[in-house]
Amino acid sequence: MSSENYSFETKLLHNQHKVDPATGAVSVPIQHASTFHQFDLDRYGKYDYARSGNPTREALEDVIAELEGGTRGFAFSSGMAAISTAFLLLSSGDHIVITDDVYGGTYRMVTQVLTRFGIEHTFVDMTDLDQVKAAIKPNTKAFYVETPSNPLLKVTDIKAITSFAKEINAITYVDNTFLTPEYQRPLELGADVVLHSATKFLSGHSDVVAGLAVVKDEELGKRLYSLQNSFGAVLGPQDAWLVLRGIKTLHVRLEQSQKSAIKIAEFLAEHPLIEEVYYPGLENHPQHELQKSQAAGPGAVLSFEFQNEKALQVFLTNVKIPVFAVSLGAVESILSFPAKMSHAAMSQEEREKRGIKNSLIRLSVGLENPDDLINDFSQALHQVKEKLLVLQQGE
Numbered sequence: 001m002s003s004e005n006y007s008f009e010t011k012l013l014h015n016q017h018k019v020d021p022a023t024g025a026v027s028v029p030i031q032h033a034s035t036f037h038q039f040d041l042d043r044y045g046k047y048d049y050a051r052s053g054n055p056t057r058e059a060l061e062d063v064i065a066e067l068e069g070g071t072r073g074f075a076f077s078s079g080m081a082a083i084s085t086a087f088l089l090l091s092s093g094d095h096i097v098i099t100d101d102v103y104g105g106t107y108r109m110v111t112q113v114l115t116r117f118g119i120e121h122t123f124v125d126m127t128d129l130d131q132v133k134a135a136i137k138p139n140t141k142a143f144y145v146e147t148p149s150n151p152l153l154k155v156t157d158i159k160a161i162t163s164f165a166k167e168i169n170a171i172t173y174v175d176n177t178f179l180t181p182e183y184q185r186p187l188e189l190g191a192d193v194v195l196h197s198a199t200k201f202l203s204g205h206s207d208v209v210a211g212l213a214v215v216k217d218e219e220l221g222k223r224l225y226s227l228q229n230s231f232g233a234v235l236g237p238q239d240a241w242l243v244l245r246g247i248k249t250l251h252v253r254l255e256q257s258q259k260s261a262i263k264i265a266e267f268l269a270e271h272p273l274i275e276e277v278y279y280p281g282l283e284n285h286p287q288h289e290l291q292k293s294q295a296a297g298p299g300a301v302l303s304f305e306f307q308n309e310k311a312l313q314v315f316l317t318n319v320k321i322p323v324f325a326v327s328l329g330a331v332e333s334i335l336s337f338p339a340k341m342s343h344a345a346m347s348q349e350e351r352e353k354r355g356i357k358n359s360l361i362r363l364s365v366g367l368e369n370p371d372d373l374i375n376d377f378s379q380a381l382h383q384v385k386e387k388l389l390v391l392q393q394g395e
């Protein structure tokens, strides 16, 4: 049976790098060498210098390429390094149509850096395909999708966007950080470049910063390899090994976290102190059906909104189990405050335009027992109710 026929969870373990051919080791060796001896003046070996190629990094690149259904993978020193390098496929004078609900670091790269190099952009609500079409210009060369998006969990129709792109010979980038290839494989839906902050679910343990890119088209692969080597923001071998190790348990982690996320989202949606829950796994999410049609699950990240920032603050100071931190996709649940964390690069005005309020909190569900999390949230919400009553009485 070739590995192509294996189920996804089997592929996570049984791939071309499951055994080191030199020693039989069942863990990919960490190759620290920065340079490689050449035995012949005219014929160099496969590796010469570690920025251009390193066997441990290459193992990770092969593994992610196979999992995403691509031909070539690339590992970078962070998700932003992957995204920024992939943007270098564009040239001065080009225009990007980009989703307005996008990770703050990507927003900063597009608005503050690419503009200086003559690369234009238009932000659109990608859930509205008419807006996407209307934003296309004669110099549009790329569409940038993040789905589900950070932090409002909007879902974009990947197939529809890639069909627009193909009509005008543009490329489609998809940031697949929230779902990973476990639940969503954008290349199969026509995307050209899949991007990851591998810092998140792929590695999964809050112990490494890494980024990945995958392409299907071989020509595009050659261009991206040249950019990875030119820009040089490559992932070190130790970190590549940590991501490889994390990937082995991706299925069990994500399945468990998603199951808990569904339960927690339902609990929050019923709670009178929660104004809104953003989670594509809820039936009343506006793109619930689309999500089901293009992904195998809604994932383990959700956002929810309080009545006001004060209520959010009381909740945060009373909640005990999740860490309050920048990041997501880890074994421990993480609460973050988009306005001051992931989206601090956006001005208050830009955030408001997008509906990212100061009363919004994002939750990445980890591997704790969901009932413990729900009990913890219940007691913190009880504190919110008490404090709000005291405040109202003082008015």
Ligand SMILES: Cc1ncc(COP(=O)(O)O)c(C=O)c1O
Binding pocket: 078, 079, 080, 081, 103, 105, 146, 150, 175, 177, 178, 196, 197, 198, 199, 209, 210, 211, 327, 342
């Ligand atoms: C959706 C998304 N894309 C990209 C990034 C950037 O990745 P990194 O922090 O690894 O540079 C993040 C980080 O939070 C993210 O949430």
